[in-house]
Amino acid sequence: xxxxxxxxxxxxxxxxxxxxxxxxxxxxxxxxxxxxxxxxxxxxxxxxxxxxxxxxxxxxxxxxxxxxxxxxxxxxxxxxxxxxxxxxxxxxxxxxxxxxxxxxxxxxxxxxxxxxxxxxxxxxxxxxxxxxxxxxxxxxxxxxxxxxxxxxxxxxxxxx
Amino acid sequence: xxxxxxxxxxxxxxxxxxxxxxxxxxxxxxxxxxxxxxxxxxxxxxxxxxxxxxxxxxxxxxxxxxxxxxxxxxxxxxxxxxxxxxxxxxxxxxxxxxxxxxxxxxxxxxxxxxxxxxxxxxxxxxxxxxxxxxxxxxxxxxxxxxxxxxxxxxxxxxxx
DNA sequence: TCCGAACGTTAGGAGGACTAACGATGAGGA
DNA sequence: TCCTCATCGTTAGTCCTCCTAACGTTCGGA
Numbered sequence: 001x002x003x004x005x006x007x008x009x010x011x012x013x014x015x016x017x018x019x020x021x022x023x024x025x026x027x028x029x030x031x032x033x034x035x036x037x038x039x040x041x042x043x044x045x046x047x048x049x050x051x052x053x054x055x056x057x058x059x060x061x062x063x064x065x066x067x068x069x070x071x072x073x074x075x076x077x078x079x080x081x082x083x084x085x086x087x088x089x090x091x092x093x094x095x096x097x098x099x100x101x102x103x104x105x106x107x108x109x110x111x112x113x114x115x116x117x118x119x120x121x122x123x124x125x126x127x128x129x130x131x132x133x134x135x136x137x138x139x140x141x142x143x144x145x146x147x148x149x150x151x152x153x154x155x156x157x158x159x160x
Numbered sequence: 161x162x163x164x165x166x167x168x169x170x171x172x173x174x175x176x177x178x179x180x181x182x183x184x185x186x187x188x189x190x191x192x193x194x195x196x197x198x199x200x201x202x203x204x205x206x207x208x209x210x211x212x213x214x215x216x217x218x219x220x221x222x223x224x225x226x227x228x229x230x231x232x233x234x235x236x237x238x239x240x241x242x243x244x245x246x247x248x249x250x251x252x253x254x255x256x257x258x259x260x261x262x263x264x265x266x267x268x269x270x271x272x273x274x275x276x277x278x279x280x281x282x283x284x285x286x287x288x289x290x291x292x293x294x295x296x297x298x299x300x301x302x303x304x305x306x307x308x309x310x311x312x313x314x315x316x317x318x319x320x
Numbered sequence: 321t322c323c324g325a326a327c328g329t330t331a332g333g334a335g336g337a338c339t340a341a342c343g344a345t346g347a348g349g350a
Numbered sequence: 351t352c353c354t355c356a357t358c359g360t361t362a363g364t365c366c367t368c369c370t371a372a373c374g375t376t377c378g379g380a
Contacts, residue, residue, distance in 0.1 A: 017235045019223035022216055026291050026303070027197040029310035032237070034194035035337075036317040037187040038366085053367095056182055063179035070327060075177045077192070079369065084329060106327040106376045131186050137316040138309060143186070146309045149302055150189035156297040157196040195368075198335085213336095230358060239338060244360055266345045266358040 041130040050123055053078050053086045058095065058120045061112040068107040095119050201290040210283055213238050213246045218255065218280045221272040228267040255279050 022028055045051060056076040061067065064075060069087065073080040087110060090096040095116030101107035112120075135143045182188055205211060216236040221227065224235060229247065233240040247270060250256040255276030261267035272280075295303045 017224075018237070019219050019235065021219050021223065022236070023311065024307055025287065026295055026307055026310070027201045027212075027287075028216075029307060029314060030190060030193040030197045030294075031336085032314045032318075033190040033310055036313065037190045038337095039317075041187045042366085052187075056188070059179050059181050063181065064177075068327080075179065076182070077178070079367090080328075081330080081370085082368080104327085104377070108328070127185065127187075134190075134313065134317075135186055137312045142309055142312075145305065147184055147186055147189060149298060149306045149309075150186070150193055151183065152297045152302075153196065153294065154189060154192045157199075157294075158192075191367090198368095202335090211335095228358080239336090240359075241339085241361080242337080264346070264358085268359070 037130075037134050040133050041127070044126050044130050045123070048123065048126055050119075050126075051086070051089075053082065054090055054095075055120075055123050055127060057083070057086055057090060058112065058116055058123065061096065061110065062117065062120055066109050066111040068101065068109060070107075072110060090116065093119075197290075197294050200293050201287070204286050204290050205283070208283065208286055210279075210286075211246070211249075213242065214250055214255075215280075215283050215287060217243070217246055217250065218272065218276055218283065221256065221270065222277065222280055226269050226271040228261065228269060230267075232270060250276065253279075 041052060045055065053076070056078060057072055060072055060075045064071075067075070069083050070080055072078070072087075073083045076083075078086065087096060087098055091098050093115075094113055097111045097113055098108050099111070101109045135146070138146065201212060205215065213236070216238060217232055220232055220235045224231075227235070229243050230240055232238070232247075233243045236243075238246065247256060247258055247268075251258050253275075254273060257271045257273055258268045259271070261269045295306070298306065
């Protein structure tokens with residue numbers, strides 16, 4: 001059924017073998033955390049035939065209503081050159097409609113379809129599961145604290 | 161001087177435009193945090209002609225003494241197929257020596273040279289600066305807490 | 321009217337994390 | 351002892367994400 005190689009799992013098997021200096025580097029921990037997060041969400045989403053970028057785009061359309069591609073790009077953080085293919089896939093699946101903006105010929109207006117809205121509800125549940133799997137070792141309080149700290153870092157480095 | 165394109169900075173300029181649902185996803189925050197971390201450490205390290213992988217390898221040698229390539233791979237989390245090139249670069253710069261293990265012809269024994277040890281001291285300072293730049297918006301207590309939580313996640317998902 | 325900016329699009333590159341496969345070597349069991 | 355299987359270093363190549371460069375079109379301000 002699956003032709004592509006399973007996304008594997010290398011990395012250290014024995015965490016205690018990792019030098020303390022490396023183990024406590026925030027840059028390294030974030031990188032490794034992202035790898036775990038990728039592995040988990042990629043697995044769940046591809047099993048449903050979706051991608052992270054598609055999900056982010058659908059959420060943004062539900063949240064902010066119809067928008068141009070560059071607005072979607074800005075809000076999702078997905079590069080506008082990558083957004084093209086994302087919307088291509090979503091349009092093909094009829095989760096989204098792409099029409100020229102009558103007031104500005106340069107823009108497309110992207111709209112969420114009912115099918116897209118329904119699809120999004122499915123993906124919402126899937127994404128909730130990925131959060132749970134990723135944060136499994138943390139208590140609810142710790143999860144909230146982690147998210148808060150990560151938001152602060154993201155906001156700081158995204159600003160300007 | 162630099163022939164390669166500067167690693168830019170796209171992403172949302174206005175964080176408030178990002179849907180709340182996306183903004184609070186741990187998977188997304190980790191991904192974005194890793195991007196910021198990458199940008200910062202990549203910038204500082206390439207300016208010094210080094211890479212993250214080289215640094216991790218040097219640290220591991222200082223911490224655990226001479227080791228085979230597969231041991232280094234295990235301890236750093238760098239894939240053994242990538243370790244080849246890392247050690248190639250370090251050997252060429254004479255920061256490291258690679259000699260066949262007399263007790264096991266399959267292995268190489270990698271040793272840190274005095275030059276490598278000195279190089280490592282320079283990089284240590286650089287890496288400290290990257291941590292500081294990345295974690296700038298957090299207090300010392302928050303930094304420690306973030307690191308602790310990220311370690312828990314990494315340990316959990318790295319185990320077995 | 322002209323110039324510069326914005327928009328969507330295509331092509332492509334860098335870097336990280338892998339898989340697959342190879343030859344050589346080692347170790348354990350029949 | 352012989353055979354089998356695992357391990358080691360190595361090469362080649364894949365996938366994904368993030369990002370640059372350039373293009374033609376369209377808009378808007380001086």
